[in-house]
Amino acid sequence: MDFDLVVRNGTIVTASDIWESCDIGVKDGTIIAVGPRLPAAPSAQEIDAEGTLEESMLSVGIDHSIVTNGVVPDPENFVGDTFNTGTRSAKDESIIAVIEDYHKLAKDQSYCDYAFHVIISNPTPQIIEDEFPWMDYQILDVMYSARKLGITTMVHAENADVIDWMTQHLEQKLMTHPYHHGASRPLIVEAEATNRVICLAELMDTPILLVHISGGLATKHIRDAQMRLLPIYGETCPQYMFLLADSMRKGDFEGAKCICSPLIREDKSDQDAIWAGVKNGSFTIVSSDHAPSKFNHPSGKQRGLKDGNLPYGKFHLIPNGLPGVEIVLYDSNNNNFITTRSIRIVSPSE
Structure with a gap:
């Protein structure tokens, strides 16, 4: 799919649901897909959220x-x-x-x-x-x-x-x-x-x-x-x-x-x-x-x-x-904010 960014292997918590080992697909600063093993083009930036809570994201x-x-x-x-x-x-x-x-x-x-x-x-x-x-x-x-x-x-x-x-x-x-x-x-x-x-x-x-x-x-x-x-x-x-x-x-x-x-x-x-x-x-x-x-x-x-x-x-x-x-969310590896709302990304082991 045509994502600019894919965040992989995270636990996603919303107001009503929790998904483990899940991916987030972002296009033009907006989340457009959430699910396991999202397909992405080679040009998409990928961030592995597993085990990087303190280093990668808030x-x-x-x-x-x-x-x-x-x-x-x-x-x-x-x-x-x-x-x-x-x-x-x-x-x-x-x-x-x-x-x-x-x-x-x-x-x-x-x-x-x-x-x-x-x-x-x-x-x-x-x-x-x-x-x-x-x-x-x-x-x-x-x-x-x-x-x-x-x-x-x-x-x-x-x-x-x-x-x-x-x-x-x-x-x-x-x-x-x-x-x-x-x-x-x-x-x-x-x-x-x-x-x-x-x-x-x-x-x-x-x-x-x-x-x-x-x-x-x-x-x-x-x-x-x-x-x-x-x-x-x-x-x-x-x-x-x-x-x-x-x-x-x-x-x-x-x-x-x-x-x-x-x-x-x-x-x-x-x-x-x-x-x-x-x-x-x-x-x-x-x-x-x-x-x-x-x-x-x-x-x-x-x-x-x-x-x-x-x-x-x-x-x-x-x-x-x-x-x-x-x-809201800051990616310290690339020194920029990810413009998403009320979302939590943690490692699957947390």
């Missing part, structure tokens, strides 16, 4: 996308993706009702499998005690409820109080350029929160997934916990593997395009630590964390320029996130 690829809660772009935050476009390119309210509403909005709009990452912004007794079984401000309450139900809690590990304090003092000194987004969230902000939530998870004896880890200190906390056989899992993203903070220094406000949280780090040693974490299994998930905002729209990245008294605007007004759908 263990898990997930597009973690932020889309608008409707079928048109979000006018307030100007999120550029709907369920249609986002999946194609890759208050006290009942949790149950919210999930049902989002399923209705997604119906007939999605080009791939999807799941919802539910943020419990107001964990009322009704939600914690009555609704949570069906689906922080009190982290231990959330962990305790999750433990009873066998749920893994996802955690964005940053200390919000420190960030708010740093942002306020940076603004007082007129340090508001997009690059100063990094100064508001130093490494210790992520590392402290990571260590703290690991301690709370150990106290509760419950698993957690620390998402979009960006720095070496937090990576070390995760690895140390894993070496003590705690059920602590990590996720990172391509921007932390390939970009450095200088990308936020670009002129003409271009640096706003690279603002995300946690932020892209300053030192290459953090980038190296992320790569090491991918290779040694500290990170079981590499996610796109896709969060598109229009750059030239006043409610997109340009929102950071709303304060006309400052030449560089205010970094804290700039919407977080950058596009990342389809940047």
Whole structure:
């Protein structure tokens, strides 16, 4: 068959099935066939996935996308993706009702499998005690409820109080350029929160997934916990593997395009630590964390320029996130990404 690439001898895990000793056929960056012993022309590139999990490919690829809660772009935050476009390119309210509403909005709009990452912004007794079984401000309450139900809690590990304090003092000194987004969230902000939530998870004896880890200190906390056989899992993203903070220094406000949280780090040693974490299994998930905002729209990245008294605007007004759908699996042998979605390739013996 006319494949550009064939990945052979892998175990393929989707949302519904598992195939062992299976091949994947890719054409023009899209998977077009899955099956045993796929025939391929001599010109097709072939990768043997057997026994090369750490050296050849990332263990898990997930597009973690932020889309608008409707079928048109979000006018307030100007999120550029709907369920249609986002999946194609890759208050006290009942949790149950919210999930049902989002399923209705997604119906007939999605080009791939999807799941919802539910943020419990107001964990009322009704939600914690009555609704949570069906689906922080009190982290231990959330962990305790999750433990009873066998749920893994996802955690964005940053200390919000420190960030708010740093942002306020940076603004007082007129340090508001997009690059100063990094100064508001130093490494210790992520590392402290990571260590703290690991301690709370150990106290509760419950698993957690620390998402979009960006720095070496937090990576070390995760690895140390894993070496003590705690059920602590990590996720990172391509921007932390390939970009450095200088990308936020670009002129003409271009640096706003690279603002995300946690932020892209300053030192290459953090980038190296992320790569090491991918290779040694500290990170079981590499996610796109896709969060598109229009750059030239006043409610997109340009929102950071709303304060006309400052030449560089205010970094804290700039919407977080950058596009990342389809940047998922990386082939280190050929130094490029394989643009597929939610697919796991492991050796048959795993």
